[in-house]
Amino acid sequence: MPLVLVGLSHHSASVEVREKLNTADYALPHALTSLLTAPAIQEAVILSTCNRIEVYCVTEGSDSTYGVDTVCRHLSLFHNIPEQLFTPHIFKKTDDEAVRHLLRVASGLDSLVLGEAQILGQVRNALRAAQAANASGSILTALFQHAITSGKRVQTETGLGRGSFSIGHAAVDLARSIFSDIAHARVLIAGAGKMSEVTVKHLQECGVHSVVVANRTYEKAVAMAKKFGGRAARFDDFIEELTLADIVITSTASPHTILDRQMLIPVMKRRRGKSLFLIDIAVPRDVDPDVDRLDNVFLKNIDDLQDVVNEDAGERTQEAARSEVITNEESDKFLRWFRAREAAPVIAEIRSHFEQIRLDELKLLKSQLIGIDEKDWQRIEAMARSLTNKIAREPTLRLKRAAENTETAIAANETYDLYTAAREIFGLHQQEEPMDLVEGNTENLANPIEAAR
Amino acid sequence: MTSGLMTIIAFSSYLISSVGFGTVMFLRSNPTGSSTAKLAHGISKFARPLLWLGIIVQFAAIGLWCVTTHRSPFASEYGTLSTAAWMIALIFALVDFRRKLDAVGAAALPVALILLGIAMVHLKDPISKSSALAGQVVTLHVMTILTSFGLFAVAFGCAVLYLLQNRLLKDKHVRRIFRHIPPLETLDTVSFHAVSIALPMLTIGLIVGMVHVFAGDVPKTPRDWFLDQHTIISLLTWIIYIFYQFTRQVTGWSGVRLQYVLVIGMAATLALFAVPTETHHFS
Numbered sequence: 001m002p003l004v005l006v007g008l009s010h011h012s013a014s015v016e017v018r019e020k021l022n023t024a025d026y027a028l029p030h031a032l033t034s035l036l037t038a039p040a041i042q043e044a045v046i047l048s049t050c051n052r053i054e055v056y057c058v059t060e061g062s063d064s065t066y067g068v069d070t071v072c073r074h075l076s077l078f079h080n081i082p083e084q085l086f087t088p089h090i091f092k093k094t095d096d097e098a099v100r101h102l103l104r105v106a107s108g109l110d111s112l113v114l115g116e117a118q119i120l121g122q123v124r125n126a127l128r129a130a131q132a133a134n135a136s137g138s139i140l141t142a143l144f145q146h147a148i149t150s151g152k153r154v155q156t157e158t159g160l161g162r163g164s165f166s167i168g169h170a171a172v173d174l175a176r177s178i179f180s181d182i183a184h185a186r187v188l189i190a191g192a193g194k195m196s197e198v199t200v201k202h203l204q205e206c207g208v209h210s211v212v213v214a215n216r217t218y219e220k221a222v223a224m225a226k227k228f229g230g231r232a233a234r235f236d237d238f239i240e241e242l243t244l245a246d247i248v249i250t251s252t253a254s255p256h257t258i259l260d261r262q263m264l265i266p267v268m269k270r271r272r273g274k275s276l277f278l279i280d281i282a283v284p285r286d287v288d289p290d291v292d293r294l295d296n297v298f299l300k301n302i303d304d305l306q307d308v309v310n311e312d313a314g315e316r317t318q319e320a321a322r323s324e325v326i327t328n329e330e331s332d333k334f335l336r337w338f339r340a341r342e343a344a345p346v347i348a349e350i351r352s353h354f355e356q357i358r359l360d361e362l363k364l365l366k367s368q369l370i371g372i373d374e375k376d377w378q379r380i381e382a383m384a385r386s387l388t389n390k391i392a393r394e395p396t397l398r399l400k401r402a403a404e405n406t407e408t409a410i411a412a413n414e415t416y417d418l419y420t421a422a423r424e425i426f427g428l429h430q431q432e433e434p435m436d437l438v439e440g441n442t443e444n445l446a447n448p449i450e451a452a453r
Numbered sequence: 454m455t456s457g458l459m460t461i462i463a464f465s466s467y468l469i470s471s472v473g474f475g476t477v478m479f480l481r482s483n484p485t486g487s488s489t490a491k492l493a494h495g496i497s498k499f500a501r502p503l504l505w506l507g508i509i510v511q512f513a514a515i516g517l518w519c520v521t522t523h524r525s526p527f528a529s530e531y532g533t534l535s536t537a538a539w540m541i542a543l544i545f546a547l548v549d550f551r552r553k554l555d556a557v558g559a560a561a562l563p564v565a566l567i568l569l570g571i572a573m574v575h576l577k578d579p580i581s582k583s584s585a586l587a588g589q590v591v592t593l594h595v596m597t598i599l600t601s602f603g604l605f606a607v608a609f610g611c612a613v614l615y616l617l618q619n620r621l622l623k624d625k626h627v628r629r630i631f632r633h634i635p636p637l638e639t640l641d642t643v644s645f646h647a648v649s650i651a652l653p654m655l656t657i658g659l660i661v662g663m664v665h666v667f668a669g670d671v672p673k674t675p676r677d678w679f680l681d682q683h684t685i686i687s688l689l690t691w692i693i694y695i696f697y698q699f700t701r702q703v704t705g706w707s708g709v710r711l712q713y714v715l716v717i718g719m720a721a722t723l724a725l726f727a728v729p730t731e732t733h734h735f736s
Contacts, residue, residue, distance in 0.1 A: 163629070173632060174622065174627065174631075176632075176636060177618060177622060177631050177632065177634070177636055177637070178622065178636055178637050178638065179636055179637075179638050180636050180638040180639040180642065272704065272705045272706045272707065273706045273707045273708030273709075273710070273711070274707060274708070275637055275638065275708065292623065295708055295709045295710060296708040296709060298622050298623065300627075304625065304626075304627065307626055307627070308627055311629065312629070315629070
């Protein structure tokens with residue numbers, strides 16, 4: 001029952017290819033249902049984000065190639081694009097590799113921006129969508145849940161998910177260090193640059209709702225204000241608006257500064273010491289750096305913000321090694337469970353076989369020991385149970401261990417003949433004189449009541 | 454167990470707790486894998502439980518001292534300073550319980566440690582038998598003033614962090630630690646609220662003290678009391694906080710300069726315990 005992963009990501013494919021295979025949330029149930037119609041596919045989960053499209057499947061039989069081909073065919077048919085368009089970009093992974101890959105993805109180790117935490121939510125959503133479509137069975141559910149746990153562990157135990165990931169994010173972080181609740185902060189935008197839009201979007205994601213846009217072209221200010229659900233102001237009123245604003249984002253195309261210390265002194269007097277956070281993302285700069293010398297004024301330009309992002313990125317790179325260790329630990333844990341479950345039916349059969357022997361022998365013995373004391377009989381039963389448990393313990397453990405290490409054994413080209421297997425299963429290779437031991441035990445076996453006592 | 458030993462336990466608890474609150478900032482702004490970060494994590498986990506342990510043990514120490522000496526804690530320098538330190542720790546713990554301002558503990562608890570350290574030096578000092586220290590008026594006078602000191606210490610902790618955060622944010626290269634200090638606005642609000650409660654308490658304490666002096670229940674004349682350095686510094690402290698409160702509330706000013714007023718106010722408060730005094734002595 002191999003686990004198959006077919007996917008492409010920002011590492012292997014350009015956005016032009018990725019967007020063709022991207023499956024929107026609303027289309028996921030249909031995509032999963034259609035994938036499950038293929039006879040070989042037993043379980044499926046599709047992880048589709050802007051940076052990756054990955055299809056995880058559990059396939060029937062031991063041949064994973066068929067599963068890979070089926071997924072490729074499905075992608076081609078579902079998205080109505082020829083296979084040759086994306087096959088050069090796809091990667092295929094099975095079993096161990098697939099597990100390790102998903103755990104790295106969930107931890108943010110495979111993300112475009114190292115450590116970004118959004119992917120963990122996307123992995124969770126992918127599992128939910130698959131569960132809702134009845135596409136995820138016991139294996140993929142366990143795998144994805146384990147990936148989520150592993151991702152959370154990386155987030156809590158390492159600094160991989162900490163810090164700012166972009167300039168907008170850095171601006172929000174700095175604003176949070178100034179204002180108690182940035183949701184109530186008033187944002188004033190001067191100029192209608194792309195970067196200021198991105199920064200405002202970040203702020204709005206944090207709950208900011210009061211946005212004022214001032215622009216030399218009033219119509220542009222109106223259009224941008226509409227976009228953010230804010231208010232437009234004429235550029236002549238910019239200084240007046242400064243008195244009320246908490247966060248000011250400037251990104252005008254002005255060749256000179258639009259704000260200097262002399263202009264800001266009366267504004268700060270009117271603000272009575274209330275903090276003002278100026279984010280100057282214009283090049284050339286809109287705000288004279290000298291204003292930073294004023295009390296309660298905090299000025300950051302695009303380089304300052306990039307510094308914050310870079311420092312955090314450096315920190316995350318250091319944390320990546322520790323995250324890899326955690327991811328490997330968690331992958332091994334899952335793979336042990338995954339392999340051990342293959343041995344479960346055999347173990348159950350062995351235990352059931354021993355149990356049957358115990359019951360049969362007790363039944364026979366009871367018919368021979370008529371009038372035996374109830375307490376003595378209970379001791380015999382306990383002894384029989386203990387005996388079967390002890391006999392079954394070694395093969396059970398060895399079967400489990402063998403299952404857990406299947407991949408290693410195969411990789412090492414280890415082969416077993418029946419005798420070796422039997423000795424291995426019952427742990428006989430450590431017993432040098434088995435006959436003596438059997439002889440030694442015969443006395444006790446001849447008198448089970450005494451043995452039990 | 455003696456009250457001295459209990460005070461040592463409380464001192465140690467506050468000390469580790471204070472370091473723990475400081476390391477919370479350090480811990481969050483450093484790589485998680487380093488051995489120092491692991492040590493910091495270990496200490497920071499115990500910061501709050503140790504603070505509360507110290508408060509309980511110190512309360513027991515003060516109580517035991519009162520039981521064994523049959524005197525109010527304010528009949529000795531040890532008792533007064535110890536109660537002042539206890540009050541600071543308690544008020545910080547209550548503020549932290551409500552607002553989770555662990556970083557403030559790193560700045561406020563050292564004030565309690567200084568007072569408790571001086572208290573321990575005076576543990577064996579003779580106890581005043583003066584009747585002037587008995588009675589509920591004196592207790593009210595001292596308790597209101599010590600409560601206000603506790604609140605001033607929390608305001609001081611906030612002010613120190615405000616100045617630190619302000620400095621970090623003003624730096625061209627912003628260091629990561631800025632994320633682990635509460636926002637400037639929060640620090641400003643907490644210190645303002647602390648002073649808003651503390652100032653009326655200090656005022657009541659001073660008025661009660663004056664009434665007690667004029668009632669003639671104390672040795673020395675009212676003139677001696679009012680010309681005493683301790684009284685002068687008390688009034689100076691009161692004026693400093695009145696200035697802060699007036700500026701903050703009436704003119705509406707806030708921000709970095711007012712934080713310096715809180716630092717100066719705390720320095721004046723601590724000076725009260727350091728200046729020689731003819732009237733407020735305990736032996």
